[in-house]
Amino acid sequence: MKKNKVTAVVIARKGSKRLPGKMYKNFEGKSLITLKISQLLKSKVDEIAVGSDDERLEKICEKFKSNKVKFYLREEKYCDEISTTPNDMIKNMLSFFESDTILWAHPTNPTTNHKDYNKSLSQYFHNLKKGKDSLYAVSKLNDYFWDHNKKPINHDPLEKTHTLLKQHKIKYIYVDNGAIYIRKHKDMIKDGRFWGPKGFMYVMNDTDGWDINTKWDLDACKLKSFKNKNF
Secondary structure: OOOOOEEEEEEEOOOOOOOOOHHHOEEOOEEHHHHHHHHHHOOOOOEEEEEEOOOHHHHHHHHOOOOOEEEEEOOHHHHOOOOOOHHHHHHHHHOOOOOOEEEEEOOOOOOOOHHHHHHHHHHHHHHHOOOOOEEEEEEEEOOOOEOOOOOEOOOOOOOOOOOHHHHHOOOOEEEEEEEEEEEEHHHHHHHOOOOOOOEEEEEEOOOOOOOOOOHHHHHHHOOHHHOOOOO
């Protein structure tokens, strides 16, 4: 029986706007990009495809001295969020190689480690047999939320009795944290989407799926509360 080849995809661009040089920022003694590759090397993926328009990243990949880590130089236009759509970016990155299954991982989720990747892969293949076609990671949030029209989403602000105990009874809200996307290579490259019409959520807590976009995100992620996890 043919083995299902799983390729982890990690992309990074040199022109980060909100946090310049983001992939090289230090976290737990390593740059975010180095940490992510290290975490994926501990997982059950068969290879790691690293794509960037920054040629310096190729040398970082070579330092791992692993034939599982492969670097692909991307054209600048596919690293520009303004001139190129995310769909085109995804299709371009996947055109560099062949695989059966894609696990897309972002270096901006440093607290997502090999245990998360292995567990999500297990859930993906299990649910694939049940008719699901993709997996996407979300963080579970428990608070009082309002929409853009300032209307309550998951609570009644005019309830007769308001107590702190009510917070334990409100419905959770789930947010896409960008930590993990899993889908068949042929499906993802066809439409350039992370998830399919029959995708399902891989639920994480907000700390394990922490997403870094700004300096505040990075600083907050380094707080002592995160020290108890094996990165």
